[in-house]
Amino acid sequence: MIKINISKAKREEVEEKHYQYFKDNFLDKLISLSKVEDSFRDFYRFLLLNIEQIITGRPKELNDVIIKIDNGFPYLSSLFKKGTRQRSGHEKKLINKLNLKNIFNYDAFLKPDPPDWGAYQLTKNLNVNICPYCNRQYIVTYHSEEKKVIRPQLDHFFAKSIYPYLALSLYNLIPSCNICNSRLKRDTEFEYKKYIHPYEEGFGDSMKFSVKIREEKDINNYNDLKYLDFFFGESDEFDIKFKAGKEVNNEFIKKAENNIKVFKLEELYDFHKDNVAELIKKNMIYNKDRIKELYQNFNQLFNSKDDIVRMIVSNYITEDNLDKRVLAKLTKDICEELNLFDYT
Incomplete structure (x- = not known):
């Protein structure tokens, strides 16, 4: 899992546009409902009082909103957390009466060609081209002349089925691939303190991929295995696992492990063992002397030896x-x- 990197200037620009979009399209509805004399008036007033935090607040601020609603409106909070099938007919009517889907209208936000802002404009501005959850899939945003839209899916870190008042929250919309969002996470209830939020951090050096060579008991034809095959990139009798870095606190490890479990990262990365094997073989070909030679002979093409390594491995390594x-x-x-x- 990798962090979503946004410059301060771009972050401020996106926040301003996103909040303006909400004000232009939905704020009046919330204001009107906050004046209605019914049992939900206090809840609407709470939303109105905290609306800027709800729409553009950072992940921790969104979690604070959840806690305030849990404490201040426990009945509504418990109602939101019930699955659709678990709600009684009366409870379903209450949910519909709240009208949150119209106040925080995510379906309208998804329309391909809104005037100034929407899902396409958001992902284009964020310029997130790789799924932050898995780092396995490209999620580019493209708008053709025929106005057909290609963009990432937007995962709700805090599931909109459980937290409908966060359906349009900027930092609750995670650009992600179809596999991570629709196939694996779905409506899994993510809690702020139990999962890593990609707008705040990634695994970094605190949780790293590692190679684990299989032990004798895990290999069917152990007698046929040549111990050195792995170091020549000729064996697939190993697994790709994660290991915690040095001096990493237990809280981070538990959060990372929860992400790894939900997104099946170890299982999916086991399909990429050939990449590890290729790295090993390339390392044998492009040894220290060969890299030095390339740098000396083609210094006009490479700014540093890191650039040579990036070319060799066909990837970034910083x-x-x-x-x-x-x-x-x-x-x-x-x-x-x-x-x-x-x-x-």
């Missing part, structure tokens, strides 16, 4: 560039663990 190409974190972590392409 933390601040992991969002530019799929499998970049796997490449970086395995190169570091196996000490590949050491040109120092």
Whole structure:
């Protein structure tokens, strides 16, 4: 999992546009409802009082809103957290009467061609091209002349089925791939303190890919295995796992493990063992002397030896560039663990 990197200037620009979109389209509805004399008036007034925080607040601020609603409106909170099938007929009528789907109208936000702002404009401005949850899929945004839209799916970190008042919250909309959003996470209830939020952090060096060579008891034909095959990139008798970095607190480890479990990262990355094998073979071909030779002979093409390594592995291997190409974190972590392409 990688962090979504946005510059301060771009973040402020997106926040301003997103909040303006809400004010132009839905704020009047909330104001009108907050004046109605019924049992929901206090709830509407709470939403109105905290609306800017709800729409553009950072993940922790959104979690604070959830806590305030849990404490201040426990009946409504419990009602939201009930599944549709669990709600009685009376409870379903109450949910419909609340009209939150019209106040925080996510379906309208998804329309391909709104005048100034919507899902397409958001993902285009964020420029997130790799799924932050898995780092395995491209999620580019493209708008053709025929006005057909290609864009990432938007995952609600706090599920909109449970927290309908966060359906349009900027930092609750995570650009992601179809597999992570629709096939794996779906309506899983993510809690702020139990899962890593990609707008705040990624795995970084705190949780890294690691190679685990299988033990004898895990291999069917152990007698046929040559121990050195792995180090020549000729064996697939290993698994790709995660390991915690040094001096990582238990809270982070538990959160990372929850993300790994929900998005099936170890299971899915086991399909990329060939990438590890290729890295090992390339390391044998492009040893320290070969990298030095390339740098000397083609210095007009490369600004540094890091650029040569990036060409060799066909990927980025620095933390601040992991969002530019799929499998970049796997490449970086395995190169570091196996000490590949050491040109120092």
